[in-house]
Amino acid sequence: MISLDSLKQILKQNYPEADLAPVDKAYALAAERLAGVKRGSMDYFNHPVETALIVAQMKLGPETVIAALLHDLPARAGYSLADVGRDFGSEIGATIKSLEDLGGIERRYRGTDKYVESAKKMFMAVAKDFRVLLIKFAERLNNLQHLETFSPARQRILVEATEKIFVPIAGILGIWHLRWQMEDICFKFREPELYQKIYHKIEKGYHHRRQAIVSQVSKQILKRAKTYGINCQLSARFKHISSIRRKMEEKKVRFNEIYDVFAVRVVTDKIENCYLLLGVIHGLWRPVPRRVKDYIAAPKPNSYQSLHTTVFSSDGHPMEFQIRTEEMHDEAQYGVAAHWYYKRSFGGKKIPEWIKDVMAARKIYESSNRLAEKINLNVLTDDIFCYTPKGDIVELPRGATPIDFAYAVHSELGHYCRGAIINDLVAPLETTLKNNDVVEIIKGEKRQPLKKYLKLVKTEKAKDSIRIFYRDL
Numbered sequence: 001m002i003s004l005d006s007l008k009q010i011l012k013q014n015y016p017e018a019d020l021a022p023v024d025k026a027y028a029l030a031a032e033r034l035a036g037v038k039r040g041s042m043d044y045f046n047h048p049v050e051t052a053l054i055v056a057q058m059k060l061g062p063e064t065v066i067a068a069l070l071h072d073l074p075a076r077a078g079y080s081l082a083d084v085g086r087d088f089g090s091e092i093g094a095t096i097k098s099l100e101d102l103g104g105i106e107r108r109y110r111g112t113d114k115y116v117e118s119a120k121k122m123f124m125a126v127a128k129d130f131r132v133l134l135i136k137f138a139e140r141l142n143n144l145q146h147l148e149t150f151s152p153a154r155q156r157i158l159v160e161a162t163e164k165i166f167v168p169i170a171g172i173l174g175i176w177h178l179r180w181q182m183e184d185i186c187f188k189f190r191e192p193e194l195y196q197k198i199y200h201k202i203e204k205g206y207h208h209r210r211q212a213i214v215s216q217v218s219k220q221i222l223k224r225a226k227t228y229g230i231n232c233q234l235s236a237r238f239k240h241i242s243s244i245r246r247k248m249e250e251k252k253v254r255f256n257e258i259y260d261v262f263a264v265r266v267v268t269d270k271i272e273n274c275y276l277l278l279g280v281i282h283g284l285w286r287p288v289p290r291r292v293k294d295y296i297a298a299p300k301p302n303s304y305q306s307l308h309t310t311v312f313s314s315d316g317h318p319m320e321f322q323i324r325t326e327e328m329h330d331e332a333q334y335g336v337a338a339h340w341y342y343k344r345s346f347g348g349k350k351i352p353e354w355i356k357d358v359m360a361a362r363k364i365y366e367s368s369n370r371l372a373e374k375i376n377l378n379v380l381t382d383d384i385f386c387y388t389p390k391g392d393i394v395e396l397p398r399g400a401t402p403i404d405f406a407y408a409v410h411s412e413l414g415h416y417c418r419g420a421i422i423n424d425l426v427a428p429l430e431t432t433l434k435n436n437d438v439v440e441i442i443k444g445e446k447r448q449p450l451k452k453y454l455k456l457v458k459t460e461k462a463k464d465s466i467r468i469f470y471r472d473l
Contacts, residue, residue, distance in 0.1 A: 002049045010056040011065060018062050022088060026069040029087075033077035040149030047142055048072055054138035054178070058334045064131045067095040068138060074100065098132040099139075130173070137178050140166050143186040159186045174304060174335020185244040198241050201255050213313065217264060217284075224280045232268040232277060239263070250434070263320040267329050271296060274323045278307050281321055285311035288318055290423070293436065296328070298393055300385055304332055383437045398432050400458045403449075406441045407462040414465055418444035431457050 004027045008020050030048050039043040051067035066088060069165075073079035074096065081100075085093030094197065141161060147155050170179035188195040214236045225232055239261050248255060261398030266277055274296060291310035299305045307323040386394045386405060394408050402422065419442030420427050422446050433439065449466045456461055 001046065002053050007053060007056055008066065011062055014059045015061055020062060022066055023062050026066040026088065030069045030073060033079055037076060042146060042149050046277065050142045051139045054141060055135055058134060059330065060134060063092055067092050068135050069133065069423055071096055071099050071139065095132055098129065099135060101138050137166060137170055137175060141178050141182055144182055147185065147189065155189065159189050162186055173329065177333040180240040184240055186459055187242040187245060194245065195241060198244055198255060202238055202261065207281060213319065216388060217382060220284055222278060225277060228276055230268060230273045230276055232266050234264060234266050234344065236262050236264050263322055266321060266323045267306060267326055269325065274307050274325065277323050278309060281309060281311060285313060287311050298391060300393065306332060384433060386433055386437045386439050389438060389440050396433060397458055401456050402429050402431060402433065402439055402441065403453050404432060404457050404462045405439045406457045407465050408459065411465045414462060415447045415449050415469060416443040419440050
C-alpha cells in the first residue's frame with residue numbers, strides 16, 4: 001500500500017508552495033468509498049493510489065493527482081461528478097468527466113478493424129487538456145502491472161488496445177517512460193518464453209558488466225569533469241526488452257550481435273556543459289564513426305533533446321553515452337508532462353510545433369463536428385527520423401522509401417528523384433529507410449516521376465504529388 005505521506009513527499013518536491021490539504025481529503029475519501037471493493041485478490045483502492053503515484057512522478061500538480069485518486073469513484077462508489085465538482089472544484093470534475101469519455105471510447109473497442117477510429121477520437125480528445133490523457137496512460141500502465149487481476153478475455157483486450165492505441169500515442173507525446181513499460185508488459189503477455197529468454201540473457205551476460213563499467217567510467221568522467229568545474233551525475237539503463245526484440249527482428253541479428261544493450265546517461269545542469277562533457281568523453285575514449293548525434297542543436301520533431309555518442313571502451317566493446325540537462329532528461333522520459341511542469345502552461349510561444357498541430361486538428365474537429373480527415377495518421381505509428389546531408393531532420397512513417405524522403409523535402413526534388421545515397425552508399429529507390437539514415441537524393445535531368453513510384457511510396461504527400469503531376473500534363 002502506497003502511503004499518503006509518500007505521495008505528498010513527491011508533490012512537495014515539485015510544488016513546494018502548494019496547499020496539499022485537498023490531497024489528504026481525496027485520499028481519505030477514496031479509501032473510505034472503496035473500502036472492501038476488490039478486483040481479483042487486490043484491494044481496489046490500490047489502483048487509484050498507484051495511478052496517482054505515477055501521475056505525481058510525472059511532475060503533474062496536486063489537482064491532477066486528486067483527479068487520479070478520485071477517477072473511479074463515480075463508476076464504482078456512487079460518488080457522482082456533481083459530488084466531485086461540489087467538494088473539489090469544477091476543474092477536477094471536468095477532468096474526471098473527460099476520463100469517463102475516454103473510457104467510453106475504449107469500451108467500444110472491439111478489435112483491430114476499429115482501433116484506428118478509436119485512436120483518432122482519443123487523439124483529438126487530448127488537445128483539450130493533456131493532463132486527462134496523462135492520467136489515462138498512468139491508469140492503463142497500472143492495469144497492466146496488475147494484469148493477473150483481470151479475466152483472460154479482458155487481459156487480451158487490454159493488451160491489444162494498449163498496443164494499438166496507447167503505445168503509439170504515448171510515443172507521439174514523448175511519454176517514453178510509460179510507453180516502454182507498457183510495451184514490455186504486452187510483449188511478456190504475448191510471448192512469455194521469448195521475453196524470459198531475453199531477460200535472462202541480459203541478467204546473465206550484462207548485469208555484472210554494466211555495474212563494473214559504470215563504476216569505472218563514472219570515476220574517470222567525474223574526475224575529468226571536476227577539472228573543468230562541471231557538475232554531472234551518471235547512471236546506466238538497459239535497453240527495454242521489447243526494444244531489443246524489435247531491433248533483433250529489424251536487423252535480423254542475434255542477441256549477442258546487439259552492442260548497445262545498455263547506455264550510460266550523463267545529466268548535467270547547463271547546455272554548454274553537455275558539449276564540454278562530450279569533449280571529455282571523446283578525450284577518454286575513441287568515438288565510433290557516424291555514431292555522434294546532436295539532438296540539442298537539432299531536436300527531434302517530438303522535442304526530444306540530447307547528445308548521443310558511441311565510443312570504444314577500454315575492453316574494446318562499443319559503449320553508448322547520452323548527455324543532457326535535467327530538464328531534457330525529464331522531457332525525454334515524460335514528454336508533454338515534463339513540458340507542462342517546466343513551462344506550467346502551453347501559452348504563447350512556449351507551445352512546441354507538434355502540440356500546435358494537435359490543437360489545430362482539434363479545432364477542425366470542433367468546427368465541423370467530425371474527425372479531421374487530413375490529420376496525419378502516420379503519427380499513430382512509430383515514425384522514423386532521417387537526415388539530409390546538411391543535417392535537417394525529415395520525419396517519415398516506417399516503411400518509407402527514398403522517394404518518400406525526396407517528396408518530404410520538396411515536391412520538385414521528388415519529381416527529379418532518380419536514385420539515392422544512404423549513409424554514403426548508393427541504394428535502390430525501393431530501399432526501406434531506417435531511423436537515423438542520412439539520405440542524399442540523386443537528381444535526374446528530366447522533371448518527371450516514374451509511374452511505378454506509386455507502388456513504392458508510403459506517404460500521402462508523395463502519392464498526391466505524383467498523381468497531380470500526371471493529371472496536370
